[in-house]
Amino acid sequence: MNIRPFEKPVYVTKPFLPPIEEFTAGLRGIWESAWLTNGGPVLERFRKALADYLDHRNLCLCVNGTLALQIALKGLRLEGEVITTPFTFVATAHAAAWNHLRPVFADIEPEYYTLDPDAVEAAITPETCAILAVHVFGHPCRLEALADVARRHGLKLIYDAAHAFGVTVRGRSMAQFGDVSIFSFHATKPFHSIEGGLLAFADSRLNGTFDRLKNFGIVSEDEIAGLGTNAKMNEFQALMGLNILPYMPNIIAARAQAARIYRERLANVPGLRLPPPLPPDCGSNHAYQPVEIVAGAAPQSRDAVAEGLKKHNVYARRYFHPLLPDCAPYRDAKCAGDLPVARRVARQILTLPIHHDLADDAVHRICDILIHLLSGTA
Ligand code: T4K
DSSP: OOOSOOSSOEESOOOOOOOHHHHHHHHHHHHHHTOOSSSOHHHHHHHHHHHHHHTOSOEEEESSHHHHHHHHHHHTTOOSEEEEOSSSOHHHHHHHHHTTOEEEEOOBOTTTOOBOHHHHHHHOOTTEEEEEEEOGGGOOOOHHHHHHHHHHHTOEEEEEOTTOTTOEETTEEGGGSSSEEEEEOOTTSSSOSSSOEEEEESOTTHHHHHHHHTBTTEEETTEEOSOOOBOOOOHHHHHHHHHHGGGHHHHHHHHHHHHHHHHHHHTTOTTEEOOOOOOTTEEOOOOOEEEEEOTTTSSSOHHHHHHHHHHTTEEOBOTTOSOGGGSGGGTTSEESSOOHHHHHHHHHEEEEOOOTTOOHHHHHHHHHHHHHHTTTOO
């Protein structure tokens, strides 16, 4: 057991950076063309590379995931209530509220923390227009069950797949499910373009809609078709994404190795719960390493364990706490019931450091510290 504090801080994640020569070679092209944003050639190459990676044609790149989600909801012309999860990053609900949609929070499932399709169905009212589900931590939602609820009730199904780039189900990328999925390419994600976002959608007629919405509503020099914002990805972001994409298999493999060690070391620690491995037909991206510090079973609270880790220079995060209905903008939002599972998980959750550059011995050392904190003697 090595329970000495780390010499340098270990954060929950670390952005992957491609070899600097590869990036600077690409910068040269941008300098030569002097084309920096507004749908440049690097962006188009990035979009094509993503279409191959995701095996999906209908894609629209944006400056970040939040604006991608806002544009998704706007482009679908939704009005009324949107049933969503309370256990997510605040951007999910913000994107709905920003569009004057009313989020209605339904409970999650205890294994993978994704929206519970039965809770969704129970929350449907005549005001409901859509389901906004999140593949939280890269755990795929119950895709068939949600699609079935959406179809039977005539609702749009939108996936916030911010965490799920690189995840597959039966060999299909997460771009291929629902009416629209959005991805985040933020620096804290396994795959990133510094900041960035992507819309993937089933109906090719939405191509023009989303392109206009992210570019002021402009159709041509002579025509503004409607309202729009500025959510364009620039050439430098696209270059970063384009340079990182070929490394995705390595990035995921390195994360999988860390996840394997966590699972081996933490499987039978009293007071600690690991979500089960994903089903065999799912390919994980190991975007996050969630654990629960089980109240009543662990000798210390989750918050005390997080503080204890910090004292050892390990910066685990309490993603996602506080629960959205407990955040100021959503205190008056409608909840479908008391959300017992989401409330319990938000109290117990801790996401441990995981990234491409976390050496095996560092993962073992984090486990040593965590096991020590949970031993009752710390
Ligand atoms: N939907 C969901 C479900 C999401 O989780 C998110 C974003 C979105 C939508 C919206 O997508 P974007 O609009 O962001 O594309 C982070 C991210 O900013 C955010 O993208 C992410 N989810 C959320 C879960 O986490 P913070 O405030 O926790 O990040 P921060 O700055 O504390 O970074 C975490 C750690 O990462 C740091 O302690 C150190 C390390 N780090 C971070 C950055 C930015 C680095 O080493 N280098 C860096 O450049 O929100």
